[in-house]
Amino acid sequence: MSTYYDIPTDSLQTVTLPYDVPSNTWKITEKATSEQVLIIHSQKRSKTFCCIKTLHRRKNNNLKQMNCYRELIALKTLTGTENIVRLIDSNIADDKEKGKKFWIIMECAPGCTLKEFINKTCRGRITFLEAILITQQLVSVVKNRHSKGILHRNILLENIMIEWDYQHSPIDTIKITLINFSYSYTKEIDVSTTTHQSSKTNRYNSPTIDTINVCSILLWLLTNVELPITKEKNQEHAAALAVYYHINAKMRLIKLTEKLIR
Secondary structure, three states: OOOOOOOOOOHHOOOOOOOOOOOOEEEEEEEEEOOOEEEEEEOOOOEEEEEEEEEEEOOOOOOHHHHHHHHHHHHOOOOOOOOOEEEEEEOOOOOOOOOOEEEEEEEEEOOHEEEEHHHHOOOOEEEEHHHHHHHHHHHHHHHHHHHOEOOOOOOOHHHHHEOOOOOOOOHHOOOEOOOOOOEEEEEHHHHHHHOOOOOHHHHHHOOOHHHHHHHHHHHHHHEOOOOOOOOOOHHHHHHHHHHHHHHHHHHHHHHHHHHHHH
């Protein structure tokens, strides 16, 4: 199994699930990129892999607790939509006992991160068409989230999951999944707090922040695109033309991306 949390499974004996997670239902499979995230699988369905995010409830942990709540609300709001991991269970709404851990169980997103996909699967090189189609689908996914009242606000390479059989399937079969909604904005949480905020904060709560992130992803993708081959006999002139057309295409794509998301 390939997940965005894969690391060696050492010292699992010292890791336990929160006491209110049904132990007869879930079992730890492997450690993750942080102590707060674990890969678990269903005791009843051994091929069902999920991840659990945990966080201790502490007085000085209000921001992190709010981030957990943001992810829960985003996943609930996006339930049933495509390109989203499915929410399985959570105890965040249960605030009766102090000292417990917040936890969210969700499906593992298929595939690997965008960075891993480009660097390992594609060996650091993609075509111009592939860069365009990946960006187009990412724009489509982001616009869908915006239509549901969700701003991601953390669109990074490690938060974009790619599922695609690079060698045997056409580019239009690629599937993109956005993960990690810990910094997301939803009206349900934030609308009551934005009235007296500064213009700088309000910009952070607008689609502009996702537009900037997607354009950054596009630029990164384009740095991995092979330059086009021209028919010019003079090699220096051919190289100059290739760079010119490449940069010109980059700028047009960035402007188009900005218009599509806004």
